[in-house]
Amino acid sequence: QVQLVESGGGVVQPGRSLRLSCAASGFTFSSFSMHWVRQAPGKGLEWVAVISSDGTNTYHADSVKGRFTISRDNSKNTLYLQMNSLRAEDTAVYYCARDRGATYVQKCFDPWGQGTLVTVSS
């Protein structure tokens, strides 16, 4: 079955870095665009970034642009989010999600991983 499993979350001080990973299985990873979406505690959903199936194109939300970088390794079926210069407002559960479209990017998400919590605090 299709599965996405995030890892790498934890507690980090402001200004430090963290790298999240998302291991994919049960589908042809290299055929799908992939996204990161986050949710601050008790808040709504915020889209963070997208990467094309071959990794050549990326797009980041303004709130993370210049600090976060999405990437992927299709040989390892793994998606990454490198987070630098972390701020308290980056505290959230981070979900990886597959784009629904295989033949074209649909910009909606199915399935989602279970999420990994990132807490930025001194």
Next chain:
Amino acid sequence: DIQMTQSPSSVSASVGDRVTITCRASQAISSWLAWYQQKPGKAPNLLIYAASSLQSGVPSRFSGSGSGTDFTLTISSLQPEDFATYYCQQANIFPITFGQGTRLEIK
């Protein structure tokens, strides 16, 4: 960025009720709209894509409609497992944006 506004922010209903949630986009998005259900402590689950297409495995009591700027999610007969938070999301252009959520509570 396209702003997505849901109403109501919360609604109380009973099992068997028909419930409608609305979502308005700040500019036209054709039919590029998705709906998600999220239960506490869980990841969201895609219900509807392209405004009215039911995602595989989702019960037929869920339906979506609309185009342009105004959209609705309807649950025809509420079941106990439907009490959750619902989000709309525009899938027209980047950056992707979500509505603020509608919490569906048991009356």
